[in-house]
Amino acid sequence: MRHIILTGETACSFSSRVFGSSRLSLHPFLTAGISRIAEMSGENADNLLVRQTLAPLFFFYLPKYANALKEDLLGGDGAKALRHSQLPSFGCGGSLHLKWCPRCVEQDIHDRGVAYWHRAHQVPGVTACWSHQVRLMSTELKARQRLNEGLPTVVDCEAQAASAVEIEVAKFGFGLLAQLERTKPDFDLEAKYRSRLNELGFITSNGSVRRKALMKAFSSDLAMYPMQGSLFPRHQIDYHYISELLAAGKNCHPFRHLLLGAWLFNSANKMFQHTAPIGEVSPHQPKGSTKEEVEQRCLSLLREGYSLAAVYRKTGKSRCYLKRLAALNDIKLNLMPKQLNDVLRQKIIRLAFLGLHRRRISEICGIGLGSVEQAISSESGLVKWRKRCHWESKRRRSRASIESYLRRNSDALRRDVKRYCNAAFFWLYHNDRDWLERSLPEATKPTPRELS
Ligand SMILES: [Zn+2]
Incomplete structure (x- = not known):
């Protein structure tokens, strides 16, 4: 999206240049062709896969298909990837939604000058923003999706508060994605579920699950969830639902696991730490090892x-x-380079071209701010380009702040805008006066004082 918006290349030309077909259909959260995208953008393909798609959720909850799915996504076989994600077999292959949070949009525009699609919002079944605790806006993608340029937009209506259970599930999903970026978990999920259920008193002394009590408690807590359908238990005695989730090797939609995980552990962090907290004897290191x-x-x-x-x-x-x-033992460690070398310089320049803040680039590359500045200023034309991006951001942000004020105060006068959006008003006055004139309320005619 950012590439297309920044460079002005059309979606068609991008698709045929990168994927060899202008009529390619791209999945919004299981995007195939990652290797090609990575090659084109100079990114690391594994990083893109793990940080910018929802593939890690599928790898984690459907480990049987993880290798095949990864291969399809990297290689570019979208149809096969969809089959390996098992979504069609859950009855969820067809309908796709793009979701966004109205508050995130405002915040992104304020902080970054542009609003992004957030990955954690796209998890199927998630209906709330984990950060702002409001309902997500959603639009159904009806046709086969070609690449459409576009970012989420500011919406007129007030954000609607989400229920506690929706927020919990959204937070769990966000936390899990963050965990999966850092570690490849190798624990037994089924054992973890059982151990937590045992703690909560849902396992009998001979080791079976008290399904009746469990389903009663679980499904009544889900009652406030606004979405119904195949992802939720059909009724309080839908024992099949819980048996599938607890059986090792059974395929279940990742969202069902998110529901159960959030309900059992409250946060992904707690789930990860549940049985083997750091510091205890690790299962990889048997007690007697020398x-x-x-x-x-x-x-x-x-x-x-x-x-x-x-x-x-x-x-x-x-x-x-x-x-x-x-x-x-002469082993080279996998540490961040501290010296500016050619590879790092190219990475800095690429990130700088995308308009990232110097401080953020310094964090990503693990190198000091001074080296980042040095690399940026040594690349001809880059400083000018960044100034231009910064100017555009500033313009979007200023326009958005005035538009949002006018939406909230439909009877505002020019002088109110000037007073309450002072910085934006004057920036636009000096840099974008035509737009400002068009957007401000009609000027009120000065009324002549009546003669008495
Ligand atoms: Zn939000």
């Missing part, structure tokens, strides 16, 4: 390229210990 065995395990993980944090989680060994171990 010092040498632990050392060998650390070494082999480091050689496989795991980050220090990941090895720490798996073995419980500190960063300091691991760094020393790596140095002693």
